[in-house]
Amino acid sequence: MIAKWVLASAAAGAVLGFATLTSAAPRELIGVDASGNSVSSGWTWDVSTALEPFVNLVFIRTEGNNFFFEKDAIITRTTDPIVITFNRIANNATTLVINDETVTNNSGVDWTGFRMELSSGTTPGGLPNFAFMTHDGTGGLGDFSIDPFATFSFSNNNSTLDLGGGSPVVNGATWYPGANSDTGLALVANANDTTFTLKETPITGGTTIIPLPAAAWSGLSGLLGLGLVGAAKRIRRHLA
Numbered sequence: 001m002i003a004k005w006v007l008a009s010a011a012a013g014a015v016l017g018f019a020t021l022t023s024a025a026p027r028e029l030i031g032v033d034a035s036g037n038s039v040s041s042g043w044t045w046d047v048s049t050a051l052e053p054f055v056n057l058v059f060i061r062t063e064g065n066n067f068f069f070e071k072d073a074i075i076t077r078t079t080d081p082i083v084i085t086f087n088r089i090a091n092n093a094t095t096l097v098i099n100d101e102t103v104t105n106n107s108g109v110d111w112t113g114f115r116m117e118l119s120s121g122t123t124p125g126g127l128p129n130f131a132f133m134t135h136d137g138t139g140g141l142g143d144f145s146i147d148p149f150a151t152f153s154f155s156n157n158n159s160t161l162d163l164g165g166g167s168p169v170v171n172g173a174t175w176y177p178g179a180n181s182d183t184g185l186a187l188v189a190n191a192n193d194t195t196f197t198l199k200e201t202p203i204t205g206g207t208t209i210i211p212l213p214a215a216a217w218s219g220l221s222g223l224l225g226l227g228l229v230g231a232a233k234r235i236r237r238h239l240a
Helices: 008-016 228-239
Strands: 027-032 038-046 055-063 066-075 082-088 095-105 113-119 130-133 151-155 160-164 185-189 195-203
Touching (some): 027 055, 113 130
Antiparallel strands (some): 055 066
C-alpha cells in the first residue's frame, strides 16, 4: 500500500475550513513513502489566492527519478482556468508526473472538452521548454484515462493537450483523468528552466479534436476544494 499525504497547510485547511486559507505562498511538493521516509520532488507549487481553496496536489509514489502526484481541483467558472506555477528548488529535482486527477465541475455548464497547457518559454531552437509525455515513453497517453472524453490531440510540440469527443463532463459531476494509470502524464523538461506553469481550461460548446495515430508516437521517450473527493477515491482504491 502506498501512503498518501497532503501538505501540512492543506491538511490544516481541511480542519479549519477553506475560509482560513488566505495566502497562496509557494509550498514544497513533498510526501511520505510507504516506509515512512520523507520524499521531496525538488519543486514548489502555488496558485492564486482565489484558487487556493479549490486546488491541492497530493504525493502518490516515486519511481526512479519520477515523482507521481495526484491533482485535485474544483472548477467553479469556465472563465477561471486552473493555473499552477512550479518552481525548482533543488538541482536534482525529479520529473513531475501527474498520476491521476480529481476534477469537479461546479461551473454551471457541461464541458465538451478540456485543454491542458505547459508554459515556460522556448528553447533557442523554438521548442517549448516543457512538454507532456508518458513517464516511460509509452506512445500517446499510455494508459492515462480521459473517459468520458474519447479523443485527444497534442499541439505546440506536445506542450498543449486537447481532449474532446465522447460524452461531456456534466455540471455537478466529478471527473477522474488518469484513473488507475501506471504510465501517468509526465511534465518533461526540454531545457533547464526553473519555473513553469500548468494551465487547465474546460471547453464548452462545439470542439473538434483530431486523434493522433499511435504510430506517430513510436519514437518518443520521456519530465514532467482540497481534494476530499480525490482522497476518498484513493482510499477506495487501496481498500479494494
